[in-house]
Amino acid sequence: MTTMCTSLSFSALDGSKFLARTMDFAFELHGAPTFLPEEYQWTSSFDEEVYSTKYAIMGTGAKFGKNYMIADGFNEYGLSAAELYFANAAEYDQEPTDGAVNVVAEEFLLWALGNNKSIEDLNNNLKDVRIIESAKGVMGVNQPLHFIFSDATGATYVLEPQGNGLVLQEDKVGVMTNTPDYNWHKTNLANYLGAQPTNFAGKTFGEEEVIPLGQNGTFRLPGGYTAVDRFVRTAFIRESVEKPETAQQAVNMILHVLDSVTIPRGVNIKDNGESSYTQYQTVLDLTNKAMYFVPYGNRTIYSVAMTDDLIKNQSEPKQFPVAADQQFANLNDK
Template sequence: MCTSLSYEALDGTKFLARTMDFAFELNGKPTFLPRGYNWLSSLDNKTYNSSYAILGTGAKYGHNYMVADGFNEHGLACAELYFDHEAVYEAAPEEGKINLVSEEFILWVLGHNKSIAELRKNLEDVRIIDSDAGVMGANQPLHWIVTDRTGATYVIEPRGQGLELEEDKVGVMTNTPDYQWHKTNLSNYLGVQTTNFQGMKFGNQEVEKLGQNGTFRLPGGFTAVDRFVRESFVHEVVQKPNTASEAVNTIMHMFDTVRIPKGVNVKDNNTISYTQYEAVLDITNCVMYYTPYSNRTVYKIELTPEMINSGIEPKEFSVDFEQQVKSLN
C-alpha cells in the first residue's frame, strides 16, 4: 500500500514523491550511500559496486543498506511499491545477466544508471528472480516508478518476460492492479470537476445544489484503485506552485488525500497498515524532504557536493519520532 507521484514546479524543479504505507515496521530513515558502496546480492553473494552517490529512505538489513526510494547524484529517482498478485519474476538466475531479488533492484537502478535513457538500455541485462533469499525473507512482489531531470516518468512492472518500462503520462502510481488497468479506470471518472454541478428539475421539482459538489464522484476509500483516482485528479487540478519550496508544501497537501492513519486498514493477520512516512525528492537540486508518521516535522537533507565527492561511508540521518510542537507563548 503506497502512493507515488512525479511533479514539476513552475520554475522547472522536478520531483518524485511517495507515501510508504506498510504493516511491517520498516524503520526507514533518510540514508546516504556513497560512490563505491559495495552491496551483496542475496542470490549468489556477488558484490556490486555503486558508481553514483545515493540519498533515499533506507535501513540496514544484514550486509546491505536497502532503500525503498531515493535519487542519485545525477537526478535519477526511483521508488518501489507493493504489487501483490501481479508481479511475475523469473524462475531461475540466467547466466551472464544481473540476477537480483526484488528489494535489491533500486540499489542497482540508482547505483548504476544516470538517466531514464541509460536505464532503458541497461534494463535488458537485469533479471528479478522469484526467490525468498532476500533480506525481507518471503519474496516481495514489487513494481517501480522512475523519473529523471527531464521530467519523463515511467513504471517498471515484472511480467515474466523481463522488466517492462512503460511511460506514466499520468504521473501517479499506487499498487495492484497494474498501471494499464489504473489508466483505463480513469475513464470512469471523467465527470469529476472542481466547479459545482448546478441545480436541475426533476418533474416539477426544482432541486438546488447543497454546497460544493463537483468532486462528489471521487472514490473515498484507501484501496489502491481509490487512491490512484483521487491522486490523479488532485495532481491534475491543484494550483501549480512557483518554486521548489512551494512545491514541497503542495505535494504534502496532495498526499493529505491518500495518507492512511493507524487503525483504518487492518490486514487479515490483524497487523495495521498505515503511512509510515512521506518522502519528497527534489531531483533537480538533490534535496530530500522526509516526514515520519509520529512527527509531522519536515526534515530536509541535501546531497551536497562534499558528500558526493568525499563521502566514503553510509550514513543514516537521525530524526525525532516524537511529535515536535513550536510554542508561541
C-alpha cells in the first residue's frame, strides 16, 4: 500500500514557525483535526503495554483499534512531526528490548509528541523507544515510515529507521517526501542548480538571435508526482517564494506551496486500481499553537487552536468535524 506525501518546514518574518504536509494515500484514513489531552492513555499494538502521554497533542487523527492515531501534529510545547511513507527502505528492530517502549511504526508519534518538548528532548530520549517489525499494526502490517520533526525554534530534523536504530539527522533543506532517503534527495538537488525564478536571456545561434518566448527559468524543474520530483519542486518553491510577514500570510503561502505537489484523485492509480491522492493538507503553526486543515473534498481552510482552556479542561480525546463537501461563499448575499 503505497503513499506519496510531502512535508516542509517554514518561517514567517514575524518569527512564526511552521510544519506542513500533504497526506497522499489510497486507504481512506478519515483523518480530522484531533486533540489528545495530557495523560492520554494508549495501548501498544505490539505487546498490549499501556502508556500515557505527558503533553497534550493536536493533529490529524482517527481512531483505529484502541487508540487515536496521529499522522501529523504538534504538542503544547511546539514540537511537531509528520510521518511519511518510506517504502522498501524502513528497517525496524526484529525483537523488542526489555525496559524500552516497544511500538509499531504508526504509534511512534504518540510517544514522540506525547513525551518530548523539543528536538533536544527527543534526541535525548530516543534511547527509550524501539520500533518493532510486526504485523500487529492497525492495518495488519507494520507501515514503512520515516518522520520529520520541527520544534518552536524552527529546528528541523528527519528520522529514518534504516537498521541502525532511531537517529535524528538535521534537515537543512526543510523538505521531506518519500523513498529514496533524505541524503539521496539532498544530493540530487545538485542536478537542478540551473532552475531559477528569473528568466534566462536570449542567445545567438550562428546569425540567428533567439529570444525567450515566455517565462523560462523554471524549465528544468520536474513536473511529475514521484517522490524525487516533489522533493525538488518543493525545495525550489519553498526557497523562492516571497517571504510572508505574518503567520496568517504564511499559512496562505504554505498552502500555495503544497498545491504544487497536491495530487488530484485519478492521477496516480495503483496496480490494484485504487487511486492514491491528497486526502488533506495540514499546516501546523508551532508558535501560535494552531492547526490549519484542508480536506480533499472541501477547499475551506479549517483552523483550531490548542488553547489553555482546551489543555486544562478537555480530559478526553476530541475530534473537530469538518464538512466533507465543498463550501462556498455566496457573493449574492453580500
